[in-house]
Amino acid sequence: MGVVTLKDVAKVAGVSYATVSRALSGSPEIGESTRKRVVRICEEMGYTPNSVARSMVMKRTNIIGLIVTSIDNPFMSEMTAHLEIYARKCGYNLMVCNSSYDLNLEKEVFSLLMGRKVDGIILIPVGNESYDSLKNLTAQVPTVFIGENMLDLPENYVSVDNTNGMQQATEYLYSLGHRSILYLGAREKSMTHQLRVDGYLNACKKLGIEPNVIRNSDPRSSFRVGYALAKAHFETPFSETAILCAADTLAIGVIQAAYEKGIRIPRDLSLMGFDNISFSALPPIDLTTVNQPKQELAVAALDMLINRIKKPEASHTKTILSPSLVIRNSCRAIGD
Amino acid sequence: MGVVTLKDVAKVAGVSYATVSRALSGSPEIGESTRKRVVRICEEMGYTPNSVARSMVMKRTNIIGLIVTSIDNPFMSEMTAHLEIYARKCGYNLMVCNSSYDLNLEKEVFSLLMGRKVDGIILIPVGNESYDSLKNLTAQVPTVFIGENMLDLPENYVSVDNTNGMQQATEYLYSLGHRSILYLGAREKSMTHQLRVDGYLNACKKLGIEPNVIRNSDPRSSFRVGYALAKAHFETPFSETAILCAADTLAIGVIQAAYEKGIRIPRDLSLMGFDNISFSALPPIDLTTVNQPKQELAVAALDMLINRIKKPEASHTKTILSPSLVIRNSCRAIGD
DNA sequence: GTAAATTCCGTAAACGTTTTCGTCGATTTT
DNA sequence: AAAATCGACGAAAACGTTTACGGAATTTAC
Numbered sequence: 001m002g003v004v005t006l007k008d009v010a011k012v013a014g015v016s017y018a019t020v021s022r023a024l025s026g027s028p029e030i031g032e033s034t035r036k037r038v039v040r041i042c043e044e045m046g047y048t049p050n051s052v053a054r055s056m057v058m059k060r061t062n063i064i065g066l067i068v069t070s071i072d073n074p075f076m077s078e079m080t081a082h083l084e085i086y087a088r089k090c091g092y093n094l095m096v097c098n099s100s101y102d103l104n105l106e107k108e109v110f111s112l113l114m115g116r117k118v119d120g121i122i123l124i125p126v127g128n129e130s131y132d133s134l135k136n137l138t139a140q141v142p143t144v145f146i147g148e149n150m151l152d153l154p155e156n157y158v159s160v161d162n163t164n165g166m167q168q169a170t171e172y173l174y175s176l177g178h179r180s181i182l183y184l185g186a187r188e189k190s191m192t193h194q195l196r197v198d199g200y201l202n203a204c205k206k207l208g209i210e211p212n213v214i215r216n217s218d219p220r221s222s223f224r225v226g227y228a229l230a231k232a233h234f235e236t237p238f239s240e241t242a243i244l245c246a247a248d249t250l251a252i253g254v255i256q257a258a259y260e261k262g263i264r265i266p267r268d269l270s271l272m273g274f275d276n277i278s279f280s281a282l283p284p285i286d287l288t289t290v291n292q293p294k295q296e297l298a299v300a301a302l303d304m305l306i307n308r309i310k311k312p313e314a315s316h317t318k319t320i321l322s323p324s325l326v327i328r329n330s331c332r333a334i335g336d
Numbered sequence: 337m338g339v340v341t342l343k344d345v346a347k348v349a350g351v352s353y354a355t356v357s358r359a360l361s362g363s364p365e366i367g368e369s370t371r372k373r374v375v376r377i378c379e380e381m382g383y384t385p386n387s388v389a390r391s392m393v394m395k396r397t398n399i400i401g402l403i404v405t406s407i408d409n410p411f412m413s414e415m416t417a418h419l420e421i422y423a424r425k426c427g428y429n430l431m432v433c434n435s436s437y438d439l440n441l442e443k444e445v446f447s448l449l450m451g452r453k454v455d456g457i458i459l460i461p462v463g464n465e466s467y468d469s470l471k472n473l474t475a476q477v478p479t480v481f482i483g484e485n486m487l488d489l490p491e492n493y494v495s496v497d498n499t500n501g502m503q504q505a506t507e508y509l510y511s512l513g514h515r516s517i518l519y520l521g522a523r524e525k526s527m528t529h530q531l532r533v534d535g536y537l538n539a540c541k542k543l544g545i546e547p548n549v550i551r552n553s554d555p556r557s558s559f560r561v562g563y564a565l566a567k568a569h570f571e572t573p574f575s576e577t578a579i580l581c582a583a584d585t586l587a588i589g590v591i592q593a594a595y596e597k598g599i600r601i602p603r604d605l606s607l608m609g610f611d612n613i614s615f616s617a618l619p620p621i622d623l624t625t626v627n628q629p630k631q632e633l634a635v636a637a638l639d640m641l642i643n644r645i646k647k648p649e650a651s652h653t654k655t656i657l658s659p660s661l662v663i664r665n666s667c668r669a670i671g672d
Numbered sequence: 673g674t675a676a677a678t679t680c681c682g683t684a685a686a687c688g689t690t691t692t693c694g695t696c697g698a699t700t701t702t
Numbered sequence: 703a704a705a706a707t708c709g710a711c712g713a714a715a716a717c718g719t720t721t722a723c724g725g726a727a728t729t730t731a732c
Contacts, residue, residue, distance in 0.1 A: 005689090018711075019710090022710095048450065051689095053688035054690075057688085059717070076413075077416075078408045081406060084434050085436070095429050096430055097429070109424075112424075282588060283596065284592070284621055341718060365681080385719075388717090389720090
């Protein structure tokens, strides 16, 4: 009735349990004939190794902790899908936690995962304060950050070049003839968002147009937030011909607000996002945006983490991938 | 440098490590003064219990395995968010795996999680064949199925009443004056879909209208599938005034196909979905649909699972929640 | 005042593996 | 033929906890 263990197999096979362990681990210190016999008996008895016991002695669990702000955010869930599949291919399983956009909770689940003895942690931080908040902890377990970047940051991270991406976006709108571009949704306390806004500001300066930024204090980048910001903005007359959003989800909220106001996109207003979540491709949305290569980010993050697990003393590394423009139908060209 | 363990604390405190264990576990077999002293020393030394070692001796990991077809499906990711948060509240962590709509992979990750010694598994099955495929495995670890249901199924599951939901949907369309309603996307090899189609057929019979079902052999319920099915259907002239989709994601694909064809929703065609994913609420989509109470499903599934973990010998239980109509603006009333 | 009960704590076994070390027989070397 | 080498396997320690058991010290009961 009970689960069959190494000892049980050993008893049946008439060998020591060291031998059974060797037979299954592919050790060279065992004769080919006994290996075959033991393996056969293992299969007959339905033996499956106990990962917990193995973790105990090997001092590694082959579990990677993943902390996301919220798994139901489309960007997060797409990333997670790629992460899980690639992790499994590399022999790891994923333990997933939501930080729910809360710094304290983020720290709490980080500690929790450490107590679980995960081999490493991949973290999509709540914001720039996450670094300070987690400083003592990240020193104790291999950690890779996704998304937030800052060149002088003493952590491992992968990210797209946010500044460059937003610069491309701004220049694209400019090339369509837009001279008054509103930047919507710059989240406070977020390096990612700071860098994106920098890209916009850089481009404005270079192109000689006046920047205009609406900031956002809500830690989420959700439809609701985009909707609320746009709605407030639409209350009074405005002169912008285009809105550049800090994230696709925000842009989708803007579409909602515009819709209610009778503002048609792209006829009356051009709109761009950032991230390229899968929904943005749908015709009713059809959002021109900047793509984050999610699979590449996932693979890079895991490769980096696994590397660090293998040599924890290595110095911090950073990988910055290139974002690319995805042109759909939410922007139109206007005359100068 | 190394991690601080029970023994270390015991040595510093000048007690046996049994005492340390008792101090932390809230055992009554310890004096209040020593408890306080030991707890203080634990904090000072930054001791955190090793969950792996504890799992080893306690024979439980406090980990729940979650198998979803694909975490980036909006319905799944919303469910997962609820599951993770509630599980953590109950003292469990979630180990998440994608089955990628593949029966073999589903079985493979199930075994994997068993080897991980998870305390229980929550499974959103690939399809009706999952039951047979996993029969030998589900007997070995507490398992709760979400979504697929069938009254005579010897498994634990939670689900909405799919038949009733689709019946409501059909009757709603009828009440708006629709007499020719196409059912789109009945997935083969899926009990859920079979039950939904049943609801539609029941209603048609009761209302005296002619049913018309387009089936779908693809195991996914994605935008693409809905798009492809609708596109094919729109190729030739059709007389239906409404389309009832087996899932919101499919309906969103239909919107795409309709858009391309110049068919306007709801003016030219009424459209309904099932699931009520968060995107369906967005004005550009604004889909009338049938709600699945995702948080309630998550809570019910976990309660059921935890119950079963505590008494594994209990007989199978089923929970069927009620779906409810969510009326938005993708359907219009027509004259008889 | 002693016997019994109670309180508090230490000893040691157990959980299921991996791996080091040692042993024994067989094979090769001199 | 004796010595050295080698291959295959067993014995046992180790990983960090929890907990049953037992013992000493203290309290309670007569």
